[in-house]
Amino acid sequence: MTDIGSSRPAAQAFELVLDKGESRVAEFEVRARSPLQKLQHFLHANPTAVPAIVLLLSVAAFGFTVGSRFLSMFNLSLIIQQVTIIGVIGAAQTLIVITAGIDLSVGAIMVLCSVIMGKLAVTMGLPAPIAFVVGVAAGAGCGVVNGALVTRLKLPPFIVTLGTWSIFFALNLWYSASETIRSQEVAKIAPLLQALGTSVNIFGARFTYGSFFMLGLVALIWFVLNRTAFGRHLYAVGDDPDAARLAGIQTDRILFSVYVIAGVICALGAWALIGRIGSISPQAGQTANLDSITAVVVGGASLFGGRGSIVGTLIGALIVGVFRNGLALSDVDVLWQEFAVGWLIIIAVALDQWIRKVSA
Amino acid sequence: MTDIGSSRPAAQAFELVLDKGESRVAEFEVRARSPLQKLQHFLHANPTAVPAIVLLLSVAAFGFTVGSRFLSMFNLSLIIQQVTIIGVIGAAQTLIVITAGIDLSVGAIMVLCSVIMGKLAVTMGLPAPIAFVVGVAAGAGCGVVNGALVTRLKLPPFIVTLGTWSIFFALNLWYSASETIRSQEVAKIAPLLQALGTSVNIFGARFTYGSFFMLGLVALIWFVLNRTAFGRHLYAVGDDPDAARLAGIQTDRILFSVYVIAGVICALGAWALIGRIGSISPQAGQTANLDSITAVVVGGASLFGGRGSIVGTLIGALIVGVFRNGLALSDVDVLWQEFAVGWLIIIAVALDQWIRKVSA
Amino acid sequence: MSAKPNVPGVTPLLQARGLNKRYGRVTALDHADFDLYPGEILAVIGDNGAGKSSLIRALSGALVPDAGEIKLAGMPVAFRSPLDAQAAGIETVYQTLALSPSLSIADNMFLGRELRRPGPLGTICRMLDRKAMQRIAREKLTELGLMTVQSINQRVETLSGGQRQGVAVARAAAFGSRVVIMDEPTAALGVKESRRVLELILDVRRRGVSVVLISHNMPHVFEIADRIHIHRLGRRLTVIDPKAYTMSDAVAFMTGARAPIEVAA
Amino acid sequence: MSAKPNVPGVTPLLQARGLNKRYGRVTALDHADFDLYPGEILAVIGDNGAGKSSLIRALSGALVPDAGEIKLAGMPVAFRSPLDAQAAGIETVYQTLALSPSLSIADNMFLGRELRRPGPLGTICRMLDRKAMQRIAREKLTELGLMTVQSINQRVETLSGGQRQGVAVARAAAFGSRVVIMDEPTAALGVKESRRVLELILDVRRRGVSVVLISHNMPHVFEIADRIHIHRLGRRLTVIDPKAYTMSDAVAFMTGARAPIEVAA
Amino acid sequence: ADKPIVGLITKTNTNPFFVKMKAGADEAAKANDVELRSFAGKVDGDNESQVAAIENLIAAGAKGILITPNDSRAIVPAVEKARAAGILVIALDTPLDPASAADATFATDNFLAGQMIGQWAAKTLGAKAASAKIALLDLNVNQISVDVARDQGFLKGFGIDLGNPAKIGDEKDARIVGHDVTLGSEEGGRKAMENLLQKDPGISLVYTINEPAAAGAYEALRSVGRDKDVLIVSVDGGCPGVRNVKDGVIGATSMQFPLLMAAKGVEAVKAFASGGGKPKASPGLDFVNTGVELVTDKPVGEMPSIDSAAALKKCWG
């Protein structure tokens, strides 16, 4: 064959000119900016600030229509108390949603864990710290079931958690025999379980330890999501699982651990729940799934994964809490409150989108 | 500048060889195949056949454990009756899910439309066909609201339909004054509304017109999805909305119409609902959202859009229906029925995945 | 001097003036101009990130510029979506290809302009003529030498990188009636397939359709372009005649190693 | 004759025998063989759909072949995932790039091997050293001449096609310790950036790392490859020495216009 | 396998009331040598699941069905089908509408249950009743029949003009601070109470749909130090509720007897299956009244009531 020693070619002629290439790459005027433009740039750089603005606008709107009853420090702190459970469960849900999953079993895990803690401590008389630890372990166990089904059998999280929701809830009803443990008994035998219900007054506002707990949890998760490799991997996995795998991320391990962590957070949510309602009821938490997903989505996360922030979820929960509280304080019939909440959620998210658009 | 008439270059030398290129592109042995391989290839080419196999296996399993009670023609036809509503609503949900959306308002639309039909015909005495048409128009109107919010304001479908669910349901309670219209009255004044409840006996099986209606609807939607441009566009929009837009599809128009169509189907679901229940209850349809999404997902659709089939949804609804009916006929406590349904759904989908994998 | 940026007496088929597009702090288009004359092949070259794709996205309706105007055959137009541009006879191969992964090759080729069955089945039932679409799609791909694909009903996500690009190119070439814009159409293609695409471009011009070709392949550009639009830092730097300049000149202009004497209007 | 498919006396660094992969009816790999020797640049060329990407996906753990065996430095290995291959020092630029669109450039560069803060903040709090990662990412991209990007914290989805490819190439080159595999790394790159990538490849080899380069650009392949693996219809057709053959020969083999005299073992 | 099958269909399988009803039925089934098949709606108001349950029981060849209807009217056609198939249908707790649609009804009079606690509250407050501020914590916005009956019964007993007795929330009396919904849970009870307290901190009387909601309301009152001076009344008579009466959390509650209802129902089916007749309604009523008793540790005047100690022996959970 053509073995006529065609010597190795050099670079094509036109490529030789490259060494003379200019090193300047692009230039951009730095213009003096008006305050509005500064705001725009701030929002562009800090997208989580947008739901915060929507929250402030909602508070202002209700303050305007409902008046001081709504705006009192006490009432505002009450709203924070009212969103504690959803804030905690929403934190678990946020982690799952970032990975493009969904967890329909969070409510069932929470109530199952609260029943386990209560039964062990109150009915069986175990020391409260042990009951608490076993409850948290049970939450982790539920997470293990979800995580294993999602990663080993590669089933859609929707199906897995829909199924485990039935399973965990049935276990809860069976184990509790559908019996409520009364607040008085918990207080007498295992006050630790109610610890998060203790409240402190600060300038007329009343915060429960549960509220602080929720804020601490949110701060911790914020750190994990934004300042650790694990957090970055969660986003990568939710964004494009194939790309993440090709980039060398152990997607299954990440997914598995996120379900376990969510289970643990739900167990902590159970603790907050006992603190809030005092008693331990196997009927609790039935709206937690939808409410937590709502908070996550109102907070700006995408159910398609890869986008979402924990602060957004907290604000999302607060926005919904403000609507419900504000409407309850106004003189609107419960039926029309539902109606109004429907519209207000849509308006809040539309406002959010609009602010993002003009600030883009 | 270098104007020294460098004449236009020809193709690079190595490209000249191309004319001699072989025209054979790839070859593949056609091997004699064993029946198992034939089945594999059949499943590979017809992925919707997989859930059908899972359905058959479920029926066989219950036939085996529960016995002739379950396998009687009458009972099997009963299951079809029991899934009629979810089949119809699931058809609407399938269309939405294919476009990567979700419709949490289907149940509310259905019950609102049934109340409108009933109120107009029975309470206000309008001719039944007019009441029916107004009801269907109301369903379309609800769809218009959803579609407009999704396409004009670019809001996530989850938020939109969560909001409109509250809105439509509140309207339903208000308009019906939470009062159920009795079956006898409907039968007397507007029997048309109950038409789908009429049943025929065929070899011991009892089919309602509603069952036939559902099958007809599924066939129609199958045709639209697979044999018309609109159907192809739905998949394209759900698959990659940017790509679809760049390819020249009016994504907004497609999305808008799919919500309107879903609204109309929900109104038809209302008709089937009246046929099935006889009376018109403003409390109905509260589990239709979750049930319809479950049917869609068990039927193999992806909540991320672009994948899903209407036949799959029907089979998904039947699978869940078989589980519930079979467990009810067996001697299992309600509590453990829920537990078992949770597991069975997970197992069914896992089986489905597994069959797909070995047939790939 | 820079070659005929404006051909006197001939109205440009597609013209843009002062297109601007900013993303946050990034200026993708910075008062970019553009002229395409009837029946010509215009190459657009420039560094990565110069704004070439943004320019053609603006021309094809995929991106609405912040400022600037676009004229088609002398008439101002404002494309709000790619569909508007398609309706005006402008077809585009985007750098991202714009294929629907889970649809088949044939479905993708005809996406948005499906053929219906003749007779009432088509007009009333709106039934697709799948046979015809498959046949035509197969023909077009065979022309491009891309029938290594097993079946015209294979889903696009199962295709190799080059096969996907071939599908996108075949689609644009088949449907463009006035302008075909191709953003790096041969980037993922093999030697043989690239050559076929160049032939296809010449074919398209022979049909009287103008072609805009974005490419980083200088030999290809100099081989088939009638004029070369050099894009740099978000704007048109100059337009040159490939017969009057060498590839080295073009590369020097586009990388900023040398400035063209006369900047295009 | 085909040039040294087996270099006697030297153990191949990465070797594959009889790799097979079928997708339904499509045979992507049909008893494909592969040899990569230490310190060499091996080019892999072939038509679109020939199975080049499938081959390197099998070598890098992204795809588990139906049959066949892979040896690394003479030892059989079974990569179950890209992570396994990375752990063995094999880095890959995939044709699909494998970037996470909503993460920043810096995050993507260090995905899966983030740097932690020194001291307890890193070991106990597992806090990332974002400053260091950003600095290094910026350096690597500047080497490639890709700092037209505005900010190292820009999300990858906002980058142009070429800029994205640059990020993927920079990542692989920075971390590969034994083998760097690049699937069409210059497909979307401009003239200047392509040249930088070729220089980078030579640099990488100078570090003693072997490189596998898939490319459709014959001048580039013949300029830098030590050996050229020609892939056709899912298998290795032959391996040639670029100094002994012309580009025309290579194109003729790879398109099937001519058969090589002696088929590689 | 030849034991007659009895179906029990409850509103939900989460509410302790229905769980106890099921437990009662289970026990009675064992005692009467019949086989019990239990079903439940998925949520309050879920009629479709109950229809499907009736169909499944017909298919299973049941002899009798005990049902607490989620929608008293809407369930009627399905019940008619069952009766046409020769099945004895007994409504438990909630009558069908019309009551004659079932073969028999073993029920509590929910309106009466409400009325009793209303009267008790009015008498307990005495002169202060005229200036009471009342919060009403209902079930949900759907205005389902038990919810309406208890709420309106309470108002009637308290002496407030009902407006439309089939509708919650149309009363004009200034003493009503507001209605809110609780979903019958502790969480809901607490949140509703908190919100109503914000609306008017002077609330002095709280009606709750059930005892879990009462427990939640109490937590809200306790957190603002109002637990001692606000009166809570409730309905149900579950053991935790009775203990709460004992602890002074709840002032008075109306006790119902789900175990009894279920046991009587099972017995009636057994009798029917062994060739006996159908059960007869209580004299003067169109249903068999299984009774309501007022439970309080602070009895008033001539109102018959039992104290918590006595009630603990009868309670159901």
Ligand SMILES: Nc1ncnc2c1ncn2[C@@H]1O[C@H](COP(=O)(O)OP(=O)(O)OP(=O)(O)O)[C@@H](O)[C@H]1O
């Ligand atoms: N997931 C898949 N399912 C089905 N077929 C596939 C899949 N992936 C690849 N193929 C097929 O395998 C063959 C080889 O593909 P591969 O991507 O390896 O080609 P390639 O040589 O890299 O081509 P290119 O130069 O165009 O990138 C092609 O015919 C392709 O259609």
Ligand SMILES: Nc1ncnc2c1ncn2[C@@H]1O[C@H](COP(=O)(O)OP(=O)(O)OP(=O)(O)O)[C@@H](O)[C@H]1O
């Ligand atoms: N959606 C976006 N958000 C932010 N910046 C963007 C976006 N799209 C493009 N850019 C920026 O605009 C500039 C121009 O991008 P464009 O895609 O037009 O370049 P190009 O000339 O086509 O480059 P290439 O040859 O690499 O394809 C780049 O710096 C890019 O980062």
Ligand SMILES: [Mg+2]
């Ligand atoms: Mg580009």
Ligand SMILES: [Mg+2]
């Ligand atoms: Mg490839």
